[in-house]
Amino acid sequence: MEGTVSSDRRPTIMVTNDDGIDAPGLRALVHVLVSTNRYEVLVCAPDSEKSAVSHSITWRHPLSVKQVEIDGAKAFAVSGTPADCTSLGISKTLFPSTPDLVISGINMGSNCGYHIVYSGTVAGAREAFFNGVPSVSISYDWVSAKSNIHDFTLAAEACLPIISAILTEIKNQTYPQRCFLNIDLPTDVVNHKGYKLTKQGKAIFKMGWRQVTSNIQGGKMLSTMTMDTDSFASTETDASTISQEHRLFKREVLGAQVEDDDDTDHKSLQEGYITVTPLGALSHAEKDSQAYFTDWLPGVAERLSSSAL
Missing domain, CATH: 3.40.1210.10 (Survival protein SurE-like phosphatase/nucleotidase)
Known part of the structure; x- marks a missing residue:
């Protein structure tokens, strides 16, 4: 301290x-x-x-x-x-x-x-x-x-x-x-x-993308947890002006996934x-994942040696 x-x-x-x-x-x-x-x-x-x-x-x-x-x-x-x-x-x-x-x-x-x-x-x-x-x-x-x-x-x-x-x-x-x-x-x-x-849970909003023909002019994601899909302002443009070299994609909320x-x-x-x-600051994997890779990793080198023969 x-x-x-x-x-x-x-x-x-x-x-x-x-x-x-x-x-x-x-x-x-x-x-x-x-x-x-x-x-x-x-x-x-x-x-x-x-x-x-x-x-x-x-x-x-x-x-x-x-x-x-x-x-x-x-x-x-x-x-x-x-x-x-x-x-x-x-x-x-x-x-x-x-x-x-x-x-x-x-x-x-x-x-x-x-x-x-x-x-x-x-x-x-x-x-x-x-x-x-x-x-x-x-x-x-x-x-x-x-x-x-x-x-x-x-x-x-x-x-x-x-x-x-x-x-x-x-x-x-x-x-x-x-x-x-x-x-x-x-x-x-x-x-x-x-x-x-x-304790920290596993709640998350699943995010996707869609192509748009608008120039996003601001708006604010209210938080990283509460996504307000009405909080964005846009100005429409003619779709013909959007070339294949310059396309616009916008995030969208697909739904919430909560395992709490x-x-x-x-x-x-x-x-x-x-x-x-x-x-804290350390990101530890779940115990079952740690156990899986404890068994899995030693065999990687063995499989590589076998495939080389």
Whole structure:
């Protein structure tokens, strides 16, 4: 762990996200943290929307950084990915010291199951974990026509007890260093059923492709877990102008595939719980797969030798 919270100063929290520094989820989280008057709040977030970029990083060119005004916080907008923002923010290059805790979010849309892999929000927290800094990713299960902007404030307030408890453990040097937390809040956050410890499930939206004759002009994937197929805007063009050398293909949702046990993130979230899922960075195969390849691999060389005769 990079450091500990001393008793003579306020803990420092750095906030990042993947929806961009102007996103309502980040602004609500920062406002709630600042309003407690208990934390020094820093912000280092992408200057534009970067959903579903996973853990990509910028390598070949420098990042542009611009200070922005957010009441009560020292904030910078960065021309990079969520992982870039976390890496820069904890490096002591942009801020004078390493934050005590990194929070990535609040994302517009849940991040459960296999979609955790795609999530830039989760990557923002994972990057801090890679570097020994305690971290949390937070997502709100936004649903069109049901959710509103004020729900982000309610979600942030619902997470305050967890944030406070984490910082207490950090101060006492008792917080575990081998994981970070992924938190998802239900759509009806005001009536949530409380916190529930969960594990990452296997929920995923199966995606396909179809050829289109439109120039996609924006629109936003609301999250890596909640795909809103009405959230894209397009302008029709004459199909005859689309040559075989320049064709357009658009993702489409083919359907959901959910294989959830009772203690998985997606199922518990749909039941109305605030899910708290410890995550690591290693991707272990299922035990039966490991057992299969234990028997299979030694025979590969034998079969190769036999076929060469």
